[in-house]
Amino acid sequence: MFLYDExxxxxxxxxxxxxxxxxxxxxxxxxxxxxxxxxxxxxxTAALIEALQSKRIAGAGLDVLEGEPSVPPLLPELLGxxxxxxxxxxxxxxxxxxxxxxxxILANLNAYFSGKPLASPVS
Numbered sequence: 001m002f003l004y005d006e007x008x009x010x011x012x013x014x015x016x017x018x019x020x021x022x023x024x025x026x027x028x029x030x031x032x033x034x035x036x037x038x039x040x041x042x043x044x045t046a047a048l049i050e051a052l053q054s055k056r057i058a059g060a061g062l063d064v065l066e067g068e069p070s071v072p073p074l075l076p077e078l079l080g081x082x083x084x085x086x087x088x089x090x091x092x093x094x095x096x097x098x099x100x101x102x103x104x105i106l107a108n109l110n111a112y113f114s115g116k117p118l119a120s121p122v123s
Contacts, residue, residue, distance in 0.1 A: 010042060018044040025051040035061040037092075045074045052081050059083030063090065 020043040065072040107119040
């Protein structure tokens with residue numbers, strides 16, 4: 001059971017680089033977990049490692065890492081923690097994600113060919 005359920009969904013742009021820094025991790029607290037299935041550079045990996053070492057947070061679940069697609073230089077250190085789970089950038093492969101993407105694509109195609117506004121227009 002999670003006591004806190006705050007989520008952050010941001011695009012990969014300059015101002016979101018290291019958005020989750022030492023201050024954010026400290027605010028998360030010793031019972032908090034950071035989970036990243038978005039973009040690796042949103043989390044300051046060095047600050048995350050320091051927060052894990054000092055037990056300022058409870059743990060981390062990482063599907064994306066700073067430095068991808070190359071092997072991130074801090075990966076070996078992250079893998080050394082018992083309270084960190086690293087997956088191979090596969091969160092988008094969940095059946096629910098594939099189904100949602102298919103539904104959205106079909107909705108956009110139907111709208112486009114019917115002359116209606118798109119469900120998710122890109123400007």
